[in-house]
Amino acid sequence: MSAATTPSVTGAGMPLPDAYDPQGVEEKWQARWRSRGTNATDVAEGPAKFYALMMFPYPSAEGLHVGNLFAFTGNDIFARFHRMRGRTVFEPLGFDAFGIHSENFALKVGVHPSELIPRNIANFRRQLERAGLMVDWRYAVNTTDPGYYRWTQWVFLELYNRGLAYRKKAAVNWCPFDKTVLANEQVINGECERCGSKVEQRFLEQWFFAISKFAPRLLANLEWLDWSETTKTAQRNWIGKSEGAEIRFVAGGGVAEPGTAITVFTTRPDTIFGATYLVLAPEHPLADALTTEAQRPAAERYREQTADQDLVSRRIGSREKTGVFTGSYVTNPATGGQIPVWIADYVLMDYGTGAIMAVPGHDERDFAFAQTFGLPVVQVVAPDGDALSPDPPLAAYTGPGRLVRSGAFDGLTIDEGKQRIVEWLAGHGSATPVENYRIHDWCISRQRYWGPPIPIIYCDRCGPVPVPTADLPVLLPFIADFKPDDSGVSPLARHEEWYSVPCPKCSGPARRETDVSDTFLDSAWYFLRYPSAHRDDTAFDAVLTRRWLPVDSYIGGNEHAVLHLLYARFVTMVLHDAGLLDFEEPFTRFRAHGHIVRDGAKMSKSKGNIVNPDAYIAEWGADAFRTYLMFLGPFEQGGDFRDASISGPRRFLDRLWSAVIASTTTGQPDDGVLRELHRTIRKVTEDIPRLSYNTAIAALMAYMNVLRAGERRPHRAETEPVVQLVAPFAPHIAEELWERLGHTTSVFDSGWPSFDAALAADRTVTVAVQVNGKLRGTVVVAPDAAEEDVFAAAAAEPAIAKYITTPPRKRIYVPGRLMNLVIGG
RNA sequence: GCCGGGGUGGCGGAAUUGGUAGACGCAGGGGACUCAAAAUCCCCCGGGAGGCGACUCCCAUGCGAGUUCGAGUCUCGCCCUCGGCACCA
Numbered sequence: 001m002s003a004a005t006t007p008s009v010t011g012a013g014m015p016l017p018d019a020y021d022p023q024g025v026e027e028k029w030q031a032r033w034r035s036r037g038t039n040a041t042d043v044a045e046g047p048a049k050f051y052a053l054m055m056f057p058y059p060s061a062e063g064l065h066v067g068n069l070f071a072f073t074g075n076d077i078f079a080r081f082h083r084m085r086g087r088t089v090f091e092p093l094g095f096d097a098f099g100i101h102s103e104n105f106a107l108k109v110g111v112h113p114s115e116l117i118p119r120n121i122a123n124f125r126r127q128l129e130r131a132g133l134m135v136d137w138r139y140a141v142n143t144t145d146p147g148y149y150r151w152t153q154w155v156f157l158e159l160y161n162r163g164l165a166y167r168k169k170a171a172v173n174w175c176p177f178d179k180t181v182l183a184n185e186q187v188i189n190g191e192c193e194r195c196g197s198k199v200e201q202r203f204l205e206q207w208f209f210a211i212s213k214f215a216p217r218l219l220a221n222l223e224w225l226d227w228s229e230t231t232k233t234a235q236r237n238w239i240g241k242s243e244g245a246e247i248r249f250v251a252g253g254g255v256a257e258p259g260t261a262i263t264v265f266t267t268r269p270d271t272i273f274g275a276t277y278l279v280l281a282p283e284h285p286l287a288d289a290l291t292t293e294a295q296r297p298a299a300e301r302y303r304e305q306t307a308d309q310d311l312v313s314r315r316i317g318s319r320e321k322t323g324v325f326t327g328s329y330v331t332n333p334a335t336g337g338q339i340p341v342w343i344a345d346y347v348l349m350d351y352g353t354g355a356i357m358a359v360p361g362h363d364e365r366d367f368a369f370a371q372t373f374g375l376p377v378v379q380v381v382a383p384d385g386d387a388l389s390p391d392p393p394l395a396a397y398t399g400p401g402r403l404v405r406s407g408a409f410d411g412l413t414i415d416e417g418k419q420r421i422v423e424w425l426a427g428h429g430s431a432t433p434v435e436n437y438r439i440h441d442w443c444i445s446r447q448r449y450w451g452p453p454i455p456i457i458y459c460d461r462c463g464p465v466p467v468p469t470a471d472l473p474v475l476l477p478f479i480a481d482f483k484p485d486d487s488g489v490s491p492l493a494r495h496e497e498w499y500s501v502p503c504p505k506c507s508g509p510a511r512r513e514t515d516v517s518d519t520f521l522d523s524a525w526y527f528l529r530y531p532s533a534h535r536d537d538t539a540f541d542a543v544l545t546r547r548w549l550p551v552d553s554y555i556g557g558n559e560h561a562v563l564h565l566l567y568a569r570f571v572t573m574v575l576h577d578a579g580l581l582d583f584e585e586p587f588t589r590f591r592a593h594g595h596i597v598r599d600g601a602k603m604s605k606s607k608g609n610i611v612n613p614d615a616y617i618a619e620w621g622a623d624a625f626r627t628y629l630m631f632l633g634p635f636e637q638g639g640d641f642r643d644a645s646i647s648g649p650r651r652f653l654d655r656l657w658s659a660v661i662a663s664t665t666t667g668q669p670d671d672g673v674l675r676e677l678h679r680t681i682r683k684v685t686e687d688i689p690r691l692s693y694n695t696a697i698a699a700l701m702a703y704m705n706v707l708r709a710g711e712r713r714p715h716r717a718e719t720e721p722v723v724q725l726v727a728p729f730a731p732h733i734a735e736e737l738w739e740r741l742g743h744t745t746s747v748f749d750s751g752w753p754s755f756d757a758a759l760a761a762d763r764t765v766t767v768a769v770q771v772n773g774k775l776r777g778t779v780v781v782a783p784d785a786a787e788e789d790v791f792a793a794a795a796a797e798p799a800i801a802k803y804i805t806t807p808p809r810k811r812i813y814v815p816g817r818l819m820n821l822v823i824g825g
Numbered sequence: 826g827c828c829g830g831g832g833u834g835g836c837g838g839a840a841u842u843g844g845u846a847g848a849c850g851c852a853g854g855g856g857a858c859u860c861a862a863a864a865u866c867c868c869c870c871g872g873g874a875g876g877c878g879a880c881u882c883c884c885a886u887g888c889g890a891g892u893u894c895g896a897g898u899c900u901c902g903c904c905c906u907c908g909g910c911a912c913c914a
Contacts, residue, residue, distance in 0.1 A: 230829060237828060240913065266914060279914090321912090351913045358914085365912055438913055558830090559909085594830090597907090631850070633838060637830080640837060648850040654865095695839070698849035705849090711866075768845035773895045775845055799881095812894055818844045822894050 020657035022621025026732040030129065038746050039091075039134045043531050043544055046088030051548050052079035053527055053587070055556030055564070056094045056141075059120040061105060064127040066611040066629070066641065067603065071593050073626045074635045074691065075555045076133045080728040081688045083134070084752040090548060091134050092530040094141035095121050098149075099519035103450035107483060113450050114478060117144055127613065132622045132731050134748075139533040143522035148529065149452035150473030151539035155525050156444075156517060157455055157466050159574055164210045167464070170443060174202040179486045181447045201307060206445040207454060207515065211570045215239050215437040217584075218569055227590040228636070234561040240438025245269045245422045247357060248430045249278055249330035251290065252338055262286060262330060262341070265352030265436055268359060269425070270417030272334040273406040274380035275357040276370070278341045279323065281349035282306045290341055292327025299324050299343060306345045321346055321369040332357075333430040334407075334421070344369060352436055360396065367396035380405050381414060442567060444518040449482035449491045451516030459503035459510035468504050474512065490514040523564055524571040527551055527586060551587045558592035565590070591691060594638025596629070603641075611641055623730035624650040630693040630729060652701050653733055656726060659707055660719045660737045669715040676706045677718055678760035681753050684725045693729070700725060716741070721753035769794045770820040771803040787813045794819060 033039050054075040057068050076091065083089040097117045106113040121142060128135065141148055159165040172181045177197040181204075192199055211218075219239045222232045244267035251260040262278060280287045282303045291299045302324040323344030332339050346365055347356050360370035361379040370377050377392040383401040403409050403417045412420060425431030445454070453474040455467035467474055477498045482491045492499060492514040503510035531544040556564075568586055576584040595602065598609040616625050627649040632639030680703040687696035703722065707714050720741055727734035727747045738747035765783045767790055769776055777800040779793040790813065794800050803823065810822035 233829065234909075237910080242913075244914080264914080268914080346912050346914095348913070356914045363914070365914075368912095436913085561909085595908090602907090631837090642837070642851075645837065645851045652850085694837095695849080698839070701849055766845080770845085770895070773893095778845070810894060812844090814844055817841095818895085820844080820894050 018661060020654050020733070022623060022653075022733070023618075025736045026130075026132065026622050029732045029735045030132065032735075036746070038748065039136055040138065041088065041090045041136045043090065043139070043548065048087045049548055049552075050079070050082045050087035050089045051531075051551045051553070052082065052089055052091045053530075053551045053554045054091075054093070055554075055560060056096050056523070056526060057124065058099070058101060059095045059097055059117065059124040060101075061109070061116065061120055062610070063120075063123050064131075064613055065603070066613050067596050069127075069131055069613050069625075070596050070629045070638070071555060071557065072128065072133055073131065073629055074593055074693065075553075076135075076626075077630065077688065077693060077728040078553060078555070078691070080134055080731065080748060081752070083748055084724065084727065084750070086751070089134070090139075090531065091136065092139045092141075092533070093128065093133070093135045093137075094526060094530070094533075095124065095143065096519065096523050096526075097121065097142060097144045098451045098516075098522055100446070100448060100450070103448060103482070106450070112478075112480065112482075114144075130617055130622060131613065131626065134731070139530050141526055141529050141533050143452075143519070143526070144450075146473045146475055147536055149476075149522070151529065152452045152517065152522055152525070153455040153467070153472050153474060154469060154539055155571060155575075156521065157469065157472075158578055158580075159209055159571075160456075160466055162574065162578060164213070164574060165207060165444075166210065167205055167207055169203050170206045170208075171201050172204055172206070172447075174200045176200060176486075179484050181484075204445075204447070206443050207456075207513075207517075208441040208443050209570070211442045211567070212437055212439050214570055214573055215241070215439050216435075217573060218439075218566065221569075221585055225585060225590070226588060228558070228592045231558060231561040231565065231590060231592050234558070235566060238439060238562045238566065242267050242436050242438070244434065244436060245418075245425075245431050246353065246434050247272065247333065247425060249333065249339075249357065250430075251328055251330050251341075257289070260286065260289065262290075262355050263353045264355045264357045265434065266357055267436075268362065268414075268418070269422050269431065270403060270406075270409075270412075270414050271359040271362045271380050272332065272357065272421060272425075273403075273409075274359045274361045274378040275332055275334075275339065276360060276376045276378055277339050277358045278330055279344045279347045279356050279358050279366075279369070280326075280341065281347040281354040282343055282345055283349040284343070284347075284354045286355075287326070287343050290326045290328040291343075295325055295327035299326060302343060321365070321372045323369065323373065325373075333425055333428065340375075342369075342373075350440060351438065361393060362396055362398060364396045364398065378405065439566075442518075442520075442570075444521055445515040446518055447484065447490045448516055449476075449479060449484075451519065452476065452522070453492065454513040454515050454517050456513040457501055457504060457510045458513065459506060459508055461508050462503055462505045462510075464513075465503055465505050465510070471504070476516070490516065492516070520563055520567050521571075524567040525575075527554075527568070528572075528575075528581075546582065549581070550583050550585060552589065554587040554590045555593055556590070557595070561592065591636060593691075594634065594636055596632070596638055596641050598641045616646065620646050620650050621653075621732075623733045624653055627653065627697060627729050631697045633694055635691040635693050649697070652697075652704060653730060655704050655708060656722065657733065657737065659704065659714050660723060661740065663714050663716040663719045663741075665716045667715065669717040670712075673706060673714070673718050674759055675761075676703055677721060678755040678757075681721060681725065681755035682757075682760055685752070685755065688728065697729060723747060724750060724753050765816045767794075767816065768818045769797070769800050770818065771800065772823055773820060776800045776803050783816055787811070787815075787819075790819055791821075794821070 052075055054072055079089050079091040102113050102117060106116050143149060156165060174181060175192040175197050177192065219236065219241055222235060244265060246263050246265050247269060248261040248263050264278065321344065323342045326341045326343060328341045329338040330341055346369065347354065358366040358369065360366040360375065360377040362381055367377065379391065379393050379397065380403060381397060381401045382404050383399060400414060403412045409417050409421060422431050422433050453476055455472060455474045457465045457467060459465055477495055479491060479495055484491055499512040499514055501510055501512055528540040528545065528549065531548040532538060532541040535541055572581060572586040573584045575581045597603065598611065603610050613625065624646060628646045631649050632641065680699050683699040684696045700722065707718055723734050723737045723741065724747060734747050738750065743750065762783050764780050766778050766780050768778050777797050779790060779797060781790055781793055791811065795804060804821060806823055808821040808823055812820040
């Protein structure tokens, strides 16, 4: 903007010049919204509540990202639209500010997170307000506020009291240089992403939530949730249901106690006649007992070796099969034969039973292992029960077929075989049909500083004791040196005056749990908090919760499709079972938004292609920037950010401004323009609920072209409804124009224009005429023209008639759209 | 390797879900206004061939087949690309 355009006239009440000045308009309306309380929701009453939730941001030091703004704007449009349609809309926002990300950043810049985070939040909030979101900031939440995490701790205790929080030893990634636990995604090729040290595996006592118990419900409810299909698919895959059987293999000779049985999980019980060996995970509890003296040195060496490896490189490292024979044998309950028991790291302790029956004839991994160690391969399924060639086979056969070499079961299909064989084995007490789930229990312990302390106290006499609710929050103490050390325990463990406390039960000497909880716990319940954010006597008020939840519309990134959304569903389900909520699914509707990229690449600091919204908003205005972001592409797919293209949406707003300012009230509105207006109303009204914002904006632009065609002066009846249609996208300019049209109340309380189908209807339609599928011309007819009339009109058109060399053999007519004439043989 | 998006003009993207491919915007070209420039306004703008001409014809939605009167859209087989997951028995 050139400085010469306007004198600086801002502030409520002062008149603005007649040229569109976004900075002035936006400043004026943001001030007025604040003073009038336009964006404040009455959480207690109002008709037809609509809870428009967006995933809350992590307030990074770099400030608001265009990606955040893209998502928030999409939600804001949806929320404003529903408000104009008469709903009582609640659009809250907050900050997800705990976690390793903040902590690492604080360590890097040498500023304590308790100082850094409020600063970042203030900056974020300034940017968000500048963007013109309809957020009711009175209900903002901040996960690092003791008034919030007090209730996060309360949620933990609700789970604990219901037996859903428990402690067990688990392997974690440990960086010996940074002296910290690493998440799987921080381990790159077995090395720490920050310092490159080789990551080790440590076994630490960790807190878990028993989410796997809820797997069947979490899966079943996906059937009826109105969520993006891609998100539901991701959740189904993550939950990973598989049907199969657990089969017991009893140990024979060797060292095992007589009668020792290994239970395996398999989805292919039909192939049991081809099970030629068994494999235990190295951590399997029976691995030691089944190892003979002769095999012990080799087996122990192997188990140490796998224990040394970090979790990630063991999972994604080489697929070369390694393993060691235990020296023991078990009986195959189908064949009665003795088969060897091996230990190998391709079997994972945390899936199924940590033991498998290996069928190298029909499983690629087992086949590779059998090849490496010279174990027998037996084919028991053949395509249509045919030839067994070559024998032994050159590869595992995993396709369909019929059973062979399976005794009485020969000739059955795979599905029949599964059922019949499990029934038969079950009769002997050696098999049980089971459903297995891939999903693991949720490990919530973090050996870190920047999180809510887990509210448990360890007493020598009483064991683990939950902190009494009245004593919450367990405040996170200020520690200047919060850097993790070599001990593998949280920095809080170094703060003795904090962790030494009397036992709440017996008052004897006791110690606090020094781990903090995962940030995913903070975000697993924040949507319950918003309506009650002003209440410090309860996590969520029963009446307010009944009024506002479940969430009507949730918008967020698909990168949280699995963990966050699953954890939030799980916590909601638990609180429902506890009688605290009367619904068990928190988000009725969820839509995943796309991502903004630049030059085809994800924006990242290292690529130096981050877009800071501040500069764009300063140059073009928030309204133009919002409209531009939404015009980039389909909201659910994202788009490519190009600086140059912003001028388009800005020009659109300029034209809207001058069209409205120039509107006349004399004379009659133009019929053709009114028809386009009603079509535009219909289009925008249909597009917004589909989040098809880009096409809604395109329709508005197209209407502006019609409105201004021939440099005519528009009639007020032709412009006034457009101000309402534009309002969700460009709220400030809409308010200003609405006021200039003489209204004294907010455009957001003015309702939504309705369209008149009769006015929108065409008087004539253009029908495409094809001959043999090729377009040869068009005819203009009445919308209800009979097929014969259309044909007559087409035949009268010379450009078409010249192709109609013989009477059409066939005639296809799509009323009002197209006629295809099939000529010749 | 598996799962899920996506491939349409110079660019971002439309296409009522099988019915005139390229809406809308950007960039570009030409013109008006101006001493000039910016801004603004008007016109043109997928490729090729023909015509002085309003025009005419052909080709064209990643590639190759198929279904259909008709395919960007459906089916099969490939290629490329962006996400996510990783030996899940």
